[in-house]
Amino acid sequence: MQKPDSLIFDMDGTLWDAVDTYAASWNLVFEELGIDIVVEREELAKMVGMEGRKVIGIIMPDFDDEKRRMIYNLVNEKRKVILPQRGGALYDGVKEGLKQLSEKYDLFILSNCAKGIIRLFIDWAGIDEHIKDELAHGVNFMPKSHNIKLLSDMHGLKNPVYIGDTEGDGQQSRLAGIPFVFVSYGFGKTDDYNLKFDDFKSxxxxxMGL
Structure with a gap:
């Protein structure tokens, strides 16, 4: 693996855990609509990192696509309201680590979340000065491999790596033709990685030592 010039981070399961807040956004909307569905943390944690269209199919199997998308849009609007107040849990060492890493690398966040959620995370975590740019699946509904290439082209990245916590992150990194760095403390498991770390400090x- 070549020495990278930039680090592209996944968000959920890599930088923070906001599953409780995400579940609350679903449950508040279902309650308001009078729909008898409750989303549990354990259930939602298994879906972290999936594209939205797959998530809504699992959570609302009995609804048609139009109703699923309508409800999902309401959930994302609810999420934008409650996320700044409820936030999530930053993993140990993330804030300090990003500050250090930004002195040596260009840092980016790329996630399969809805448009606007990464920005809310950045503001909540107080890391804006360390992050050069961000790109969410909800901006163009394209897979991570496409958006990794898009971000690389936009910023002229020569040797980026993608840092994530799921097997899907690894697969998308391979499709984009860049190395994958796996963090084992998140929501997923995989044996397909170039590097693995058990905590953000490591x-x-x-x-920083490269």
């Missing part, structure tokens, strides 16, 4: 120390 990741920071490794890349």
């Amino acid at each position: 990741l920071t120390e490794y890349f």
